[in-house]
């Protein structure tokens with residue numbers, strides 16, 4: 302199970318990378334916009350910190366320009382995964398880029414049939430958006446489970462990247478189902494390793510130690 306950080310914020314990336322818990326990074330136009338930085342500059346900066354997949358999304362929506370942008374993004378670093386929207390043109394671009402040996406990530410996936418189309422187009426990763434489905438009263442995690450079943454049934458090699466993660470239960474459920482990757486914001490990383498009993502335990506050990514400190 303790989304954990305990706307869903308951010309373009311360099312300080313956050315450095316902080317969690319130092320703990321050895323970040324296997325890759327996902328960015329999207331909204332996350333880049335938050336940082337007011339050029340996509341190329343930020344992807345190159347991230348690549349200096351993280352030795353793993355880094356998703357860089359195309360902005361174009363037509364086939365020719367998606368391929369052009371995809372090739373450009375991929376030229377920035379060997380670990381760049383070109384993120385393409387789940388549209389007919391996105392799938393065409395995916396097929397072309399995949400044939401050139403470029404890693405791809407089909408994003409904005411909200412149904413099983415979309416995930417299968419992405420796999421058939423040769424996508425390296427497929428990104429079903431769990432939280433955004435939950436937001437509209439659909440079961441995002443059920444989609445992850447269905448994709449896992451079908452990819453296993455037919456031996457599709459495309460990896461399942463559970464995206465739009467909102468809380469730790471999304472991560473634990475995704476792990477149990479067998480998603481290959483979960484990408485999450487820093488706030489969810491924090492919630493994953495925090496436990497009140499750990500904090501209480503540390504405090505008790507230190508309080509007890511204080512009582513015998515003088516004889517150490």
Ligand code: E4P
Pocket residue numbers: 307327328329408428430432433464465466484
């Ligand atoms: C990552 O690849 C996705 O773009 C991201 O997880 C979307 O998350 P959101 O639904 O919280 O914007």
